[in-house]
Amino acid sequence: MEMFKPFVLKDMTLKNKIVLPPMDTYCADNEGNVNDIHFNHYVSRAMGGVGLIIVEATAITQNGRISDHCLGIWEDSKIPGLKRIAEGCQRYGSKVAIQINHAGRKCTAKADFTLAPSAIAFDETYRVPKEITKDEIKEVIIQYGSAARRASEAGYDALEVHGAHGYLISEFLSPITNKRTDEYGGSLENRARFLIEVLKEVSKNWPSQKPLLLRVSATDHLPEGMKVEDMVKIINMVKDKVDIVHVSTGGVALAPIKTYPGYQVKYADIIKKECQVPTIAVGLIRTEELINEILGNERADLVAMGRELFRNPYFVVQTAWNNGVEYDYPDIYKPAFPGKR
Ligand SMILES: Cc1cc2nc3c(=O)[nH]c(=O)nc-3n(C[C@H](O)[C@H](O)[C@H](O)COP(=O)(O)O)c2cc1C
Numbered sequence: 001m002e003m004f005k006p007f008v009l010k011d012m013t014l015k016n017k018i019v020l021p022p023m024d025t026y027c028a029d030n031e032g033n034v035n036d037i038h039f040n041h042y043v044s045r046a047m048g049g050v051g052l053i054i055v056e057a058t059a060i061t062q063n064g065r066i067s068d069h070c071l072g073i074w075e076d077s078k079i080p081g082l083k084r085i086a087e088g089c090q091r092y093g094s095k096v097a098i099q100i101n102h103a104g105r106k107c108t109a110k111a112d113f114t115l116a117p118s119a120i121a122f123d124e125t126y127r128v129p130k131e132i133t134k135d136e137i138k139e140v141i142i143q144y145g146s147a148a149r150r151a152s153e154a155g156y157d158a159l160e161v162h163g164a165h166g167y168l169i170s171e172f173l174s175p176i177t178n179k180r181t182d183e184y185g186g187s188l189e190n191r192a193r194f195l196i197e198v199l200k201e202v203s204k205n206w207p208s209q210k211p212l213l214l215r216v217s218a219t220d221h222l223p224e225g226m227k228v229e230d231m232v233k234i235i236n237m238v239k240d241k242v243d244i245v246h247v248s249t250g251g252v253a254l255a256p257i258k259t260y261p262g263y264q265v266k267y268a269d270i271i272k273k274e275c276q277v278p279t280i281a282v283g284l285i286r287t288e289e290l291i292n293e294i295l296g297n298e299r300a301d302l303v304a305m306g307r308e309l310f311r312n313p314y315f316v317v318q319t320a321w322n323n324g325v326e327y328d329y330p331d332i333y334k335p336a337f338p339g340k341r
Helices: 036-047 076-090 134-155 168-173 187-205 228-238 265-275 287-294 305-313 316-320 331-334
Strands: 008-009 012-014 019-020 051-061 094-099 158-163 210-215 244-248 279-282 301-302
Touching: 008 051, 019 168, 019 187, 036 076, 036 210, 051 158, 076 134, 094 287, 134 158, 134 187, 158 168, 168 187, 168 210, 168 228, 168 301, 210 228, 244 265, 244 331, 265 279, 287 301, 287 305
Parallel strands: 019 051, 019 301, 051 094, 094 158, 158 210, 210 244, 244 279, 279 301
Antiparallel strands: 008 012
């Protein structure tokens, strides 16, 4: 089965093509520290056989948190906790990435102010952000670089830059949230400038032999927003710095999104073909049949399962067993998996 074939990206070899996408568990303390709930959650998915585990949106700075209960990577004291998760998952043969994020105008955490390309609130329930100055842009870019360095020191196999869902990078990319008149706003090239500068700084602080993932929203699902054609151009601008693109959609502004199994796969497919880059497909992928369809038809290179892996951390192990696939089950479970079915 295609999903059980290994996948190689730079120095990282995944034992299968199933990914746990980053999913905020909103259970950190107010200081963004790792606790046992995080550890148990991620290590359970590793014991369940997930090839690549991407740790949830982890804030590069305090006012870059989505909520008061997001994980943080803004200071070196966060490294040991994050390292514990990475090592715990690696023990079971999973590879581990961490998603680094600045929430921009979607920060709901306690903070003196929030930052965004333009001073426009997401809606009436959010604060009006401060328009980020060029000096603050420089500062935030350095924070991305420091976060990458910490992720490397914590032993992560890969790093994902969160460029999706209407957080800071995505706010720069979308014409809905970026009304700037300087070199960071206006044309697509200008709106991509912040992302490009972030990726440059991250690359300086992240080992070149380890993969760098970029998560994007391929479309804002709104006529005045980003379209997949725009995202294709952006990926073409940054693909020399990115090893795989994790293709999601939406989140910049409220939009009507028609959802159905695999509803975002077409965007992963377009970016894969038009930009000639590996992609991860995500969004309501819950069955072996759909995974086979996506991988078999080469519509994406990897498949992420979010809520399904929340419901069933053992999806991979069970699918291997149900299909008689040779599989290296965790030692303690071997009595239940005596050989090929
Ligand atoms: C509770 C929850 C938390 C999420 N947190 C994040 C996050 O931290 N970073 C991110 O990029 N996406 C996040 N997402 C989006 C998921 O990664 C995924 O794209 C989405 O759930 C669709 O996949 P699914 O239908 O397989 O669940 C979150 C989704 C949920 C439901």
